[in-house]
Amino acid sequence: MEKQEENRSRRVIVRFKPAEYELLEKRFKKTLFRKLSEYTRDVLLERKITVTYRDRAMDDILDELILLRQELNAIGNNLNQAVRGINSAHGNADTRLWMNLMSIINSKLEPSISQIKERMNEYADIWSQKLRPAKA
Numbered sequence: 775m776e777k778q779e780e781n782r783s784r785r786v787i788v789r790f791k792p793a794e795y796e797l798l799e800k801r802f803k804k805t806l807f808r809k810l811s812e813y814t815r816d817v818l819l820e821r822k823i824t825v826t827y828r829d830r831a832m833d834d835i836l837d838e839l840i841l842l843r844q845e846l847n848a849i850g851n852n853l854n855q856a857v858r859g860i861n862s863a864h865g866n867a868d869t870r871l872w873m874n875l876m877s878i879i880n881s882k883l884e885p886s887i888s889q890i891k892e893r894m895n896e897y898a899d900i901w902s903q904k905l906r907p908a909k910a
Contacts, residue, residue: 788814801825835897842890849883 790798799810804825807813816823856879860872 835900838893839897842893845886846890849886852879853883 798814802810802813805813806824807816813823856872856876860869860876
């Protein structure tokens with residue numbers, strides 16, 4: 775026979791000073807809990823609490839990588855449109871126009887791709903430095 779879960783019917787009202795509440799909220803935000811009441815209950819009942827740690831430098835790198843991915847997607851979309859145009863115009867007078875367009879697109883792509891490669895190499899260096907043990 776399964777045990778029925780009881781509803782929480784008892785209340786405890788606690789008052790905090792602004793600094794105390796700020797500390798409580800700050801600690802709560804570092805956890806995986808979605809509600810402050812859940813966190814507070816587990817603290818009071820001395821249950822295990824999982825705390826997350828976020829490296830702000832890595833967050834900045836992740837934001838930059840997201841922007842780079844968006845740039846690559848835009849480049850890929852433009853390239854696909856140009857290739858479709860060339861394929862549809864193959865054998866027509868427009869083929870020369872599309873070939874010129876492709877060379878223009880390629881000349882614009884090269885600097886972007888080089889910049890992306892440089893940034894990715896920089897990030898790889900940063901990550902590898904973080905993985906190396908610190909010298910004492």
